[in-house]
Amino acid sequence: MSINSHPRVDFAVIASLIEPGSRVLDVGSGDGELLELLQTSKGVDGRGVELSQKGVSESVARGLSVIQGDADSDLKYYPDGGFDYVILSQTLQATRNPKYVLTELLRIGEKAIVSFPNFGHWRMRASLAINGRMPVTKELPYSWYDTPNIHFCTINDFVDMTKEVGAHVESAVALNALGQRLAFNMPWGFWNLFGQQAVFLLRR
Amino acid sequence: MTKATRPTAYKASKSQEATNPHSPVVEFGADKPLNLDSGVSLSPFRIAYQSYGTLNEDKSNAILICHALTGDQHVANVHPVTGKSGWWELLVGPGKPIDTDRYFVLCSNVLGGCLGSTGPASINPETGKPYALDLPIITIADMVRAQAMLVEHFGIEQLFAVVGGSMGGMQVLEWASSHSDKVFAAVALATGARHSSQNIAFHEVGRQAVMADPEWKEGRYLEAGTVPRKGLSVARMAAHITYLSETALHNKFGRNLQDRQNVTFGFDADFQIESYLRHQGNTFVERFDANSYLYMTRAMDYFDLAAEHEGRLADAFAGTKTRFCIVSFTSDWLFPTSESRTVAHALNAAGASVSFVEIESDRGHDSFLLDEPEMFSAVNGFLRSAARAKGLLPS
Numbered sequence: 384m385s386i387n388s389h390p391r392v393d394f395a396v397i398a399s400l401i402e403p404g405s406r407v408l409d410v411g412s413g414d415g416e417l418l419e420l421l422q423t424s425k426g427v428d429g430r431g432v433e434l435s436q437k438g439v440s441e442s443v444a445r446g447l448s449v450i451q452g453d454a455d456s457d458l459k460y461y462p463d464g465g466f467d468y469v470i471l472s473q474t475l476q477a478t479r480n481p482k483y484v485l486t487e488l489l490r491i492g493e494k495a496i497v498s499f500p501n502f503g504h505w506r507m508r509a510s511l512a513i514n515g516r517m518p519v520t521k522e523l524p525y526s527w528y529d530t531p532n533i534h535f536c537t538i539n540d541f542v543d544m545t546k547e548v549g550a551h552v553e554s555a556v557a558l559n560a561l562g563q564r565l566a567f568n569m570p571w572g573f574w575n576l577f578g579q580q581a582v583f584l585l586r587r
Numbered sequence: 588m589t590k591a592t593r594p595t596a597y598k599a600s601k602s603q604e605a606t607n608p609h610s611p612v613v614e615f616g617a618d619k620p621l622n623l624d625s626g627v628s629l630s631p632f633r634i635a636y637q638s639y640g641t642l643n644e645d646k647s648n649a650i651l652i653c654h655a656l657t658g659d660q661h662v663a664n665v666h667p668v669t670g671k672s673g674w675w676e677l678l679v680g681p682g683k684p685i686d687t688d689r690y691f692v693l694c695s696n697v698l699g700g701c702l703g704s705t706g707p708a709s710i711n712p713e714t715g716k717p718y719a720l721d722l723p724i725i726t727i728a729d730m731v732r733a734q735a736m737l738v739e740h741f742g743i744e745q746l747f748a749v750v751g752g753s754m755g756g757m758q759v760l761e762w763a764s765s766h767s768d769k770v771f772a773a774v775a776l777a778t779g780a781r782h783s784s785q786n787i788a789f790h791e792v793g794r795q796a797v798m799a800d801p802e803w804k805e806g807r808y809l810e811a812g813t814v815p816r817k818g819l820s821v822a823r824m825a826a827h828i829t830y831l832s833e834t835a836l837h838n839k840f841g842r843n844l845q846d847r848q849n850v851t852f853g854f855d856a857d858f859q860i861e862s863y864l865r866h867q868g869n870t871f872v873e874r875f876d877a878n879s880y881l882y883m884t885r886a887m888d889y890f891d892l893a894a895e896h897e898g899r900l901a902d903a904f905a906g907t908k909t910r911f912c913i914v915s916f917t918s919d920w921l922f923p924t925s926e927s928r929t930v931a932h933a934l935n936a937a938g939a940s941v942s943f944v945e946i947e948s949d950r951g952h953d954s955f956l957l958d959e960p961e962m963f964s965a966v967n968g969f970l971r972s973a974a975r976a977k978g979l980l981p982s
Contacts, residue, residue, distance in 0.1 A: 440961050443965040451928075460932035462938060
């Protein structure tokens with residue numbers, strides 16, 4: 384679902400994690416921008432699942448293999464290990480059952496790439512601590528009552544969940560507000576404070 | 588290569604088109620029998636078709652269009668009986684999504700039809716009389732087998748695409764399932780992998796209406812010189828409602844009266860919708876054969892792709908390399924989106940490349956025949972992408 388309309392700084396990171404020519408499923412593929420990028424720059428065999436009718440129509444008109452569907456209910460139809468990579472970019476926080484979805488990603492894909500906004504970022508913390516209100520930022524512009532983002536988490540929370548589902552973190556990248564990578568040798572706590580979003584490469 | 592002849596003399600009679608059509612015909616003789624699902628071998632038989640555009644040298648640019656229940660091969664030319672323009676000229680033609688400047692487009696009248704292919708109105712060579720109900724039951728798979736023989740007749744090893752809506756969409760799915768290697772890309776619109784109980788129910792109403800007409804004469808009306816006009820007309824009226832939506836009917840007709848200020852306290856067509864349906868019924872009788880209607884509806888009823896694979900639809904597409912484009916419409920209650928979604932999920936399970944989009948439209952099942960720009964851009968985008976993958980367009 385195309386939830387966040389700002390330029391997608393996570394796309395370049397995601398693309399850098401993917402081997403050329405691999406089979407890729409993008410869950411929540413939006414208007415197909417990432418899939419198209421991966422097809423042209425990495426020659427992947429790409430497929431997408433997208434909730435919004437508009438996103439699917441645009442994607443199909445672009446010649447992409449995208450189906451209308453829901454991460455919460457439609458992943459079960461995909462066979463085990465059908466893809467080299469399953470991508471969930473900026474969509475985890477909008478799923479009803481993030482843990483189930485993550486488990487499904489790791490069943491369908493040899494590897495899963497998950498990017499999400501970090502609710503532990505200092506701006507979020509400051510907004511809540513100082514204003515006493517749910518944060519509304521440029522990147523996450525929704526008010527609490529109309530947001531599709533129903534399951535926010537922090538980087539630390541996500542790391543905990545990967546352990547719970549038995550996933551191995553192959554690599555992880557945190558990006559600051561400008562989309563720059565934070566130093567990789569910093570502890571999770573540093574990333575959790577200064578990373579505006581994170582991209583995780585997981586395997587079963 | 589055979590060039591399609593464009594009908595020039597319009598208002599041909601439907602019986603003339605059934606036996607001696609304007610369309611070119613390929614005859615399959617005793618050496619090429621068609622083994623039907625019913626176990627009967629049909630021979631000889633013939634297929635009438637129309638074609639548009641030019642087949643390229645390596646015969647890689649052919650698109651087969653499969654027509655719907657009451658459709659025919661006259662996709663993009665004037666209809667020889669009605670004089671109306673082709674039924675899919677919005678989608679098929681020069682510069683259209685199915686671009687006849689680029690592709691060789693072929694559409695044949697289905698087996699069991701009444702526009703020149705072997706059907707119940709054709710002459711049974713054994714008796715010298717029309718087949719009527721002596722024609723074996725035809726299935727969707729039988730229609731596809733006959734089309735495959737026509738495609739082979741043209742020397743085409745693999746179709747670039749097979750495209751169709753409704754019953755045509757059923758044929759597309761059957762093609763992709765049973766002749767997977769001969770289909771590079773498949774476009775199935777407003778269709779499903781089986782006919783639902785409700786759909787069978789509506790068809791049964793239609794068939795019973797035809798057979799209840801005394802003029803039907805147990806199917807031998809052609810010899811008797813009668814036409815089961817009332818029966819076929821009622822069948823069409825009932826079916827036509829299923830092609831529309833309540834919203835579309837309401838917007839178009841509401842409770843408006845037909846050429847009168849008040850109701851007449853009688854059973855005349857007081858309401859516009861009544862008048863409209865009667866007109867639909869009457870014009871249908873002018874162009875369609877009643878027995879063909881029985882055979883076509885039966886073919887759709889029998890269609891159940893999963894059942895042929897022990898109930899697992901995904902197995903119908905196991906190992907497929909075909910690319911699929913599945914399109915449904917929000918207001919289609921004859922083939923609701925859930926039917927298309929079932930197909931999309933089965934294709935996912937089979938690991939197939941599939942695009943599936945539900946298009947917002949209040950025009951019901953018939954949307955696939957109408958001006959739906961979102962459908963056109965989906966089909967256009969899908970075919971262009973497939974054409975690049977097949978090397979028909981520069982990548």
